[in-house]
Amino acid sequence: MYATLLRRAGGPLLSVLLLCLALWALHAMASEVTYRQIGAYVHGLPNGDIALAVLLTAAGFAVMTLYDWFGLASVGKRLPAKRVGLISFISYAFSNALGMSLLVSGSIRYRFYVQAGLTTGEIARVVLYTTLSFWLGLAALTGVTLLIVPIPPEVPLSGLRIPLAVLLTAVPLAWFGVAVFVRRPIRVWRWAISSPTPLVAARQILVGAFDWGLAAGVLYVLMPEAIVGGFGHFLAIFVLAQMAGLISHVPGGLGVFEAVMLAGFGATGNHGLEAPILGSLAAYRAVYYLLPLCVATLMVIVRELRALRHAALITPWFAGLLPPFFAGLTLVCGAVLLFSGATLAIPGRMELLRGFVPLPLVEAAHFLSSVVGMLLLILARGLQRRLDAAYWLTLVLLVLGAVLSMLKGIDYEEATLLTLLALALAPAHRHFYRRASLFRATFSPGWVLAIAAVFACATWLVFFSFKHVEYSNNLWWEFSFRHGGAPRALRALVGAAAVVMLFALANLIRPARTRRARPNEAELARAMPLLKQFSSAQAHLALVADKALMFAPEDKAFIMYDVEGRSWVAMGDPVGEDEDARRELVWSFREECERAGGWPLFYQVRPEDLDLYLEVGMNLLKIGEEARVRLETFNLDGKSKKTLRGTVNKLARDGLRLEIVPVEGVPAMLPRLKLISEAWMRDKKVREKRFSLGLWDERYLSRTPMAVVWQGDVPVAFANMFLTESMEEASVDLMRHLPEGPAGIMDFLFIELMSWAKANGYRWFNLGMAPLSGLQNRRTAPLWSRFGAMVFGRGERFYNFRGLHRYKDKFDPEWEPRYIAVPGGIALPLALANVASLISGGIGGVVRR
Incomplete structure (x- = not known):
């Protein structure tokens, strides 16, 4: 138990620790910097520089679209450019601002591409292509920059510049070498990766490097002109800072990226520029991270408003993106309110506010805005889980937060952001249909990390913004327009902390739900x-x-x-x-x-229900096919049915007949049928299966009708029947026959049952699963598919996979795929072993027949 807990929480705890270290380093390096100096630099940025940064940001997101476009081309798929552009923009707006682990950019792609007709294997290859391009580009740009640009010895790890540069440069060069010289799949442990062509490899490296180069350009045009070293030194520090932020797994690299940037520039002779550098980093966050999210919000508003008039405009693939999209934006809005509550209000606006808003209302608005911000962080998880209560509460809190933002300091920027999200969320109620309790929502380690990271940053901002204020107990009770910034920030921080602690406490004291026992007769x-x-x-x-x-x-x-x-x-x-x-x-x-x-x-699970599992973020693996006979067209005519026809006619002449015993008559038959079951078990030398199959249990068999094959007055075979009142399908479960019975008795049983079901108006007869049937063993197929296909073809020693498929196929069924839905990231082999153990009645049954 403790090992499992450590494994799940270890990564997030390490990320929080790295974030705290980065914030401590930032506090130490910017000890002489004030919040007003940073704000003054941001407000003093030339409009031309800001416009150029926005233009470079747009170019960067256009280049990011090429990741998906070329990734789809690598699997031989073509999709409308508008769709690919939209999904790429939304997923990268999230992953850039909040980190891949929080909103799972890959799962968003998975949902979209599955509904666009791609297989699981093709989606995995697209995601692999985009991820590989992302890292190849960063490694190439970082390695080449460190080789060309000398770094001052004061920079941490500067002595490892050349070895690190050689190592990073070798990665894309090795990938390109593989493309040129290797013509077979590359095996990495258990995985086989198709080697790329030289064009594909070059395209991956160049697109990735160009993407990172544009991102660096956005920050560079916002940096102060007085920085020492020029673009070369800047680029070296930028790529190292980005790597540190990505490796830390802190959402968006928040704090870690800034700490490395400030340390790098401080070591290259830029003393006295700490405030302008931090100001340029704040502007970079706004332009490169926050602005795309705002644009995406506007896109959703327009699409949602148009959908109110034309319902067909909201396609299933787009509708699946909306809940995680709104969850991400709600998280951002909550963070904005917390950060705003932790910083000093603009003096000019406070003076304007002083003229017509009473001080108690300003104090209450400041406190409540931070409480609303923390509540939005918590409710974001409920939105991702499509909770109806989370939807309504979020909508109310967004409007309330916008009003409070105006009352606490005329912060119209954040009020506009909150209002835009409320407008986008308002027509989307149909996507939040779950009536479950908010307190039942589980918080993954990634979500806990995100909330902890935002709160840690807000705490740091309080101490950074008001480090010139000497702390005293009286500070908590000071209320003032002119000098009340620090007390307001402290009270707001405590209010936010109280909200998250109360929510955590409510979850801790919630009664534990016990695991349910086997059903009783009332439940059945x-x-x-x-x-x-x-x-x-x-x-x-x-x-x-x-x-x-x-x-x-x-x-x-x-x-x-x-x-x-x-x-x-x-x-x-x-x-x-x-x-x-x-x-x-x-x-x-x-x-x-x-x-x-x-x-x-x-x-x-069936193909028509796959959306149920995709919607909750589960992955799908094909495990076989189910044979269903369409009874409307079922007959024994034709050359292909000659053998079956002859068997049935011969056994009928020998006196075999089928009887359908109703439920009320089954208990009286069970003593005679038990003899058949025991003889069959002894002859086959098998043990009872369970879970996905029935077993000999008199209480179970007494609940269903029974098909019995008689030879004269002696029962020689039986099968209990599954019959739907909707007349959609008939099937059988437990089938047994006397070992010494006539040959072809099971064929006779199936043919007679299908004839009976057809005569009684049933549409389908279900012959059950053929495990691992229909899986592909192609080189490009996923590992699971190839493994399953191999077992299907060569696993006769353990189970008659191929023989079972051949037997059912002679009845001319329609084969329908069946899947297993699993959450991403689980130990799949162990999970499948658990399923096999359930079916076989224990681990011993997996290895014994």
């Missing part, structure tokens, strides 16, 4: 109407009663699941016809697993 009775009306007959597996049941409110849907190790495995899709209830159940199940420290998995 609640599930019965749902599974009878469900489109898939496999929902009847709930009647085995070996899996716990999780119900939606008002019993509109349920999930059946079991736990093995850390894996909470749901069998199939949520059962029920109410789509909102089914969608909410997927969210609730995932949150329940996260609270218990487990991995949520959904086993054997």
Whole structure:
């Protein structure tokens, strides 16, 4: 347990530690700098420099689009440039400002590209291409710069300049060398990566370097003209600072990037320029990070307002981006309010405010604005989880925050940002449909890190902005227009801290939900109407009663699941016809697993329900195909059915007949059928399976009709039946026959059952799964697909994969893919082993038949 906790929290804790060290270093290096000096430099920047920085930022984001464009070309896919540009802009606006780990730029791409028709393997290759280009460009630019530009010995690690430069330059050169000389996949541990062509490799390196060069140019035009060393020295320090920020995993490199930049320029003879350098860094954050987010917000407002008149404009791939998009912007707005509350208001605006707003109202507005900021940081997680309550509270707090921003210091800039987000969020209520409690939302280590990082920066800003003020106990009770900045900031910081502590306390004292036991008869009775009306007959597996049941409110849907190790495995899709209830159940199940420290998995899910799992950020792996016979066209005519036709006719002449025993007649039959089951088990030398299959249990078998094959007065085979009242599908589960029975008896059973189901108006007959069927073993296929295809072709020693597929295929079924939905980042082999253990009745059953 402690090892798991350390593994999950170790990275975020290290990032928080690095952030605190960076803030301490910034405080030490800028000990003589005041907040007013930084603000004066920012306000004094020439309009021409700001316009050039904005232009370079636009060019940089245009270049970033090439990552995705060329990445799609590398997998042979072409998508509309407008779509690619929009998804690239939104994902990079988030990842640049907030870090990849927070809003998971890769998962946003995954959702978009899956809905655009790309396979999981193709998406993985696109993400790999973009990530590799990103780092190759940075390594190339950093290595070449350090080789060319000498660094003063005062710069930390300057003695390692040449070795570091050679190492970084060697990375893109090695990649290009692979492209020129290697023509086979490159094996890295268990992974095989297709070698690029020379053109692709050169394109990756150049695009990445150009992207980073433009980012450096944005900051350079904002820097003071008096900096020593010119662009070469600046570029060397910039790329090293960016690397430090990325390695720290602090969202946006906040604090770490600034500390390295200030240390680098301080060591190269720029003494006395600390305030202008920090001012240029603040302007850089606003232009290169905050401005794209504002532009993205305007784009969403326009699109949402147009969608109010033309619903078709909001396409599924775009709608899937909106919740994480709004969550990111809410996080930014919360940070802006906290940072604003930690700094000194503009004196001229305070003097203007003094004329018509009473001091108590100003003090209350300042305090409450920081409280609202912290609440927005917390609510951002609820927006990402699509909570209805989070939507309404966020909307109210954004409007309230805008009003408070004006009352506390006429901060119209942040009021405008909050108002824009409120306008964009207002028409988007349909995307936040979950009625779950805010206190049930789980916070991942990444989200905790983001909130901790923002609060740490706000704390640092308080002490930095008012370091000239001597602390005393009386400071807390000082209220003044002219000299009340420090007391207001301290009180606001305590208010924000109180909010997050109270929320954490409410989560800690929340009653722990115990893991549910196996269902009793009352729960099975609640599930019965749902599974009878469900489109898939496999929902009847709930009647085995070996899996716990999780119900939606008002019993509109349920999930059946079991736990093995850390894996909470749901069998199939949520059962029920109410789509909102089914969608909410997927969210609730995932949150329940996260609270218990487990991995949520959904086993054997159908293609029509994939959006349920993509929506909560899960990944999908194909695990096989299910055989379903369309009964409307089913018959034994034609040459291909000659063998089946002959078998059925022969066994009918030998006196075999099928009887459908209704539920009420099954208990009386079970003693005779048990003899068949025991003989079959002895002959096959197998043990009972479970979870995705039924087992011999008289209580379970008494809940379903039974198909019995008779030879005279003796039963020789049986199968319990899954029948839906919607007449959509019929199926069977537990099938047994006497070993000494006539040859072809199972063919006879299936043919007679399908004929009976067709005559009674059923549309489909489900023959069940063929595990690992349909997986590709191509060189470009994902590792899981190739491994599964290999086992399907060569794993007959352990399981008759190919033989099972051939047997079902002779009934001419339509093969439909089935998937397993898993959260990203889990130990997939262990999770799959847990699933196998569930099905086999324990680890021993995995290796024994």
